[in-house]
Amino acid sequence: MAKTKVSDLDWNNLGFKYHDLPFRWTDEFKDGKWQGGHLTEDSTIVFNEAAEEMHYGQEIFEGLKAYRRKDGGINLFRPDQNARRMANSAKRLMMQAYPEDKFIEGVKEVVKANQDFVPPYGSGGTLYIRPFMIGTQPVVGVQRSESYIFRIYATPVGAYVKGLNPMPYKISEYDRAAYAGTGQAKTAGNYAASLLPSLEAKKEGFADCLYLDPREHKYIDEFGGANFYGITKDGQFQTPKSPSILPSITKKSLLQIAKDQGLNPVETQIPITEVGRFSEAGAMGTAAVISPVSSLTYNGKKVTFGDGKHAGPVTQKLYDTLFGIQVGDLPDKYGWTVPLE
Structure with a gap:
């Protein structure tokens, strides 16, 4: 090459x-x-x-x-x-x-x-x-x-997903990683397991899959390459707590930013049956930073977040703050950035 x-x-x-x-x-x-x-x-x-x-x-x-x-x-x-x-x-x-x-x-x-x-x-x-x-x-x-x-x-x-354009996702019937398996490790096998579900979802017109917990299939785990978050209708930042998902550095950073923005963030089990409590939702990770989710489809039922067309105000503010720190446009009071000398 x-x-x-x-x-x-x-x-x-x-x-x-x-x-x-x-x-x-x-x-x-x-x-x-x-x-x-x-x-x-x-x-x-x-x-x-x-x-x-x-x-x-x-x-x-x-x-x-x-x-x-x-x-x-x-x-x-x-x-x-x-x-x-x-x-x-x-x-x-x-x-x-x-x-x-x-x-x-x-x-x-x-x-x-x-x-x-x-x-x-x-x-x-x-x-x-x-x-x-x-x-x-x-x-x-x-x-x-x-x-x-x-x-x-x-x-x-370039940008993994151009702009904060909300995209539709489906809940997968597959598991990405086993309970008490290698889900918390960043290892190739976890991603190989997501290839087929991702392809099938895209053929159906979705951006990708969101996986449920592998033990009970009741709670949200994560996307194939990013963590999930939701903003409740009363303004709380929630993200799944599970032994089978990758501990995201982007998530860790957004939890701190959300706390400072008064969003009372929590890591908790999120039942898939209760996603309607969110007014905004998104995927967060290194590649995409934040990718808003327009809707989730599960067992034929579609739940839409916000107007389904535009990033919500909380998502926009979280993105602007994190990316602003990363590129040096905003002061880094956390000591996260390392200038290359």
């Missing part, structure tokens, strides 16, 4: 896809230790046909972004939280956790080395950063790997 050049890119029409940038970070765990990590121009990985991750799924990943500020500088957003979550995912998948300080170092080095590819302020684009780790030991029996490759690549992307 040919390396992407800045001149190849249309900043206003990037889409959400991979570009082979000049540099990425790579490290290897072998002989009982990480080797130190360094930048490389090689975007290929070579491993044995019996590599553990190919057959038994020891793979984890993260997603974060670099944002261009109005003054031309670059912000990272809470990379320490991504480092911590990846360490937790590694623990669940019995992998060798990558040191959190090295994780942050690697992210910074990749962004610095590819900084010309951070989209301009105001374009709606960002530099998406994908750290991941795979088990590489050749195995036949089911067992953990004793060797790993850790990588961080970056790619410029």
Whole structure:
């Protein structure tokens, strides 16, 4: 694959896809230790046909972004939280956790080395950063790997969903992750499980699926790639509490912002039969930030939020506040942004 050049890119029409940038970070765990990590121009990985991750799924990943500020500088957003979550995912998948300080170092080095590819302020684009780790030991029996490759690549992307345009979703009959399974880990298998339900939903005219809890199928869990929130008719921010969903950094941030905006936020079980109590609803995550939900369809019944055509006022304010902090337009009183020096 040919390396992407800045001149190849249309900043206003990037889409959400991979570009082979000049540099990425790579490290290897072998002989009982990480080797130190360094930048490389090689975007290929070579491993044995019996590599553990190919057959038994020891793979984890993260997603974060670099944002261009109005003054031309670059912000990272809470990379320490991504480092911590990846360490937790590694623990669940019995992998060798990558040191959190090295994780942050690697992210910074990749962004610095590819900084010309951070989209301009105001374009709606960002530099998406994908750290991941795979088990590489050749195995036949089911067992953990004793060797790993850790990588961080970056790619410029446009908005995952352009604008705050509410979209319709359906409640899936499938499960994304098992109760007490790997739902709280960011691992490939959880996303593979969502591919078929997502495709079927899109064929039916929906944006995607929302999953229920895998034990009772009574309570809202999450979307295939984002957490759910709802705003009650009396103005409370609610988001599901469940052992089978990914702890979202965007959700964690919005819970704090919602608290400061007087929305009395709570993490709680949300019965699917009670979604009518919400005047606004949305998906929240790194890729989309916030994507408003126009309606949910379950067992043939459709529940619409607001007028179904426009983002509600609370959603708009939450989005403006979070994104304003990320790009440096609003003061960061929380200490979440990390300016790239």
